[in-house]
Amino acid sequence: MPIPPARHLKYLLASIAVLLAAGPDVALAQAADSVISQPVPAPASTFRTDRPAGPGVRPSDGVGVFDRMGAKLPDLPPEKDYKGPIDEAYGAYQRGYYLTAMDKALPRAQLGDPAAQTLIGEILSQGLGVKKDVKNAAFWYGKAAEGGDPAAMFKYALMLMEGEGVPRDKVKADDYMRKAAEAGNPSAEFNWAQILVADNPGEKGLKLALPFYEKSAEQGIADSQYAVAQLYATLKDLPEEKKRLAREWMARAARAGFDTAQLDLGIWLVNGVGGPKDYVKGFEWLKLAANGGNVAAQNKLAHLYVNAIGTPPNPVEAAKWYVLSRRAGLADPALEDFYLGIEDDQQKAAIEAANKFRRR
Secondary structure, eight states: OOOOOOOSOTTOOOOHHHHHHHOTTOOOOOOOSOSSOOOOOBTTBOOOOOOOOOSOOOOOOOOOHHHHTTOOOOOOOOOOOOOSOOOHHHHHHHTTOHHHHHHHHHHHHHTTOHHHHHHHHHHHHHTSSSOOOHHHHHHHHHHHHHTTOHHHHHHHHHHHHHTSSSOOOHHHHHHHHHHHHHTTOHHHHHHHHHHHHHHSTTHHHHHHHHHHHHHHHHTTOHHHHHHHHHHHHHOTTOOHHHHTTHHHHHHHHHHTTOHHHHHHHHHHHHHTTTSOOOHHHHHHHHHHHHHTTOHHHHHHHHHHHHHTSSSOOOHHHHHHHHHHHHHTTOOOHHHHHHHHHSOHHHHHHHHHHHHHOOOO
16 A cells, blocks of 8 residues: 655654753763864854764765676576456556545445555545545544544544644544554654653653664664764664664665764764774765755765865855755854854855755
8 A cells, every 4th residue: 555654743842863962861872072163152053073883884886887788687587377366456556546546445445444444545535536525534544543544543543633634632542653563664663663752751752662663674764864973873772783784774774864864873983983984985974964955964065065074175165064954953163163264255155055956
């Protein structure tokens, strides 16, 4: 069932990183002699340098044409004949024939088929080929949730949390979110972990949440991969084999495009926290996050250019990234002093470059 995941709880504003920083019972590994200075805290972003590192990772460059030239690709494995029942409603949905999907699913939904009920809920909630109808979508999601469909339980729980199409009911929402998580829905696993953290402050909530973060991370949810990396790095009494996997999980989240993970992975590599330093790869990850618009990464990248860490010195590039982060509200007295100390033509070139910047 191709239902887009809603990974973030809108009512839960505190991220796992904030909880780790604030929790009185959580021991944080302190980074000594950080080569990246800490900017003045500002609402625009938060940044941490007290996280561990491991083997270096860099963005994949892929396999080039010259790497493949002359090499015979392996044969694909033979496809197994599918002999199970064909779901014509879902087939129509996946091909974009939403009205056909609705017509085929409705009779089954009326007879109590949870999968068909979920499909109708999705079509109505998204307004796919029909007028968007959140109230009726909630009705069908509710019926499918009662029938035990994990995707429907997850979507219905979100609607109950937000009062979307149904009266707000946190108790009922939590119950369905828990059931969906226990049934293996990866987005529900992440959200249920977030609920456990919010409802159980400190290390207790983090330990309760960790198994659900882990299951969700294994299924590819980048937010959960980031959370697992943080918890493996900070929670006490975890097996050493888990602690050693912290950077691997951070790298997975970074490769998935999670800019906060890209930022942290870059910091881990540059500062060598928990492993060897790799300035070049750290620079590459920070630049990737900065190009994506991460303000803290833009600030950190400016420091790397100033100090020629992982890259040749470049005052114009340093000033450009500082200007961008400053415009976003991230103050940094050290970079301000640097900026005021460069030549006027360099300042002008940096401002022009910042004005031309577009997120890549």
